[in-house]
Amino acid sequence: MSEVSNSSGSDAVRLIFEYSEGKISLVHQQKVDVAVPGVETHLDIRPGHYVELRDGGGASLARVPVREDLAGGAEVFPENHAEPISRVERAAPHGAFTVVVPATAAAQSIAVVRISAPEGEAPPPAGGATSPSPGGPTVTDVATFSLDLKL
Structure with missing residues (x-):
């Protein structure tokens, strides 16, 4: 990824998403003049x-x-504090979330992605290599939207 700097409060875009039953919708884009925390530009x-x-x-x-x-x-959380906390899946999760991204001139679209931890090892590379290569994380596009920087 290329270097994107936005720590001094320059142009950014606030994106408001809604999700329900596995679908994500972009419901609002707003240009803002704030610093963008948590931006990752490394691999x-x-x-x-x-x-x-x-x-x-x-x-x-x-x-x-x-x-x-x-x-x-x-x-x-269990009633008996000696028992462990467990995690369960909710039926049809729904809600909304907001993210602020830097507004760079090269930006054309945004994508909500899910990154999963690697499971086991990747298949060996072609060409007769004998040692297995470690598996990498899986990046899955959940939803993609056009970005409107002319707001």
Whole structure:
């Protein structure tokens, strides 16, 4: 990803999303003059949901984490404090979340992505290599939207 700087309070876009029954909708875009916290412009990716800022060719420019739990899980605290806290899936999660992304001239679209931790090892590379290569995280596009920087 290319370097995106927005720590001094320059142009940014506030994006408001709604989600219900596995579908995400972009309901509002608003240009704002604020610093954008949590922008990642390096290739180190961690599991979670993110909003990616992309150029016209679909390349990632920056990634901002989504703080909302879109997976629909909920922690359940037991009545007996000696028992462990468990996690259960909620039926048809719904809600809304807001993310602020930098407004760069190259930005054409935004995508909500889910990054999953690697599971096991990737298949060995072609060409007869004998040692397995470690698997990488899986990046899945959940929803993609056009970005309107002329607000």
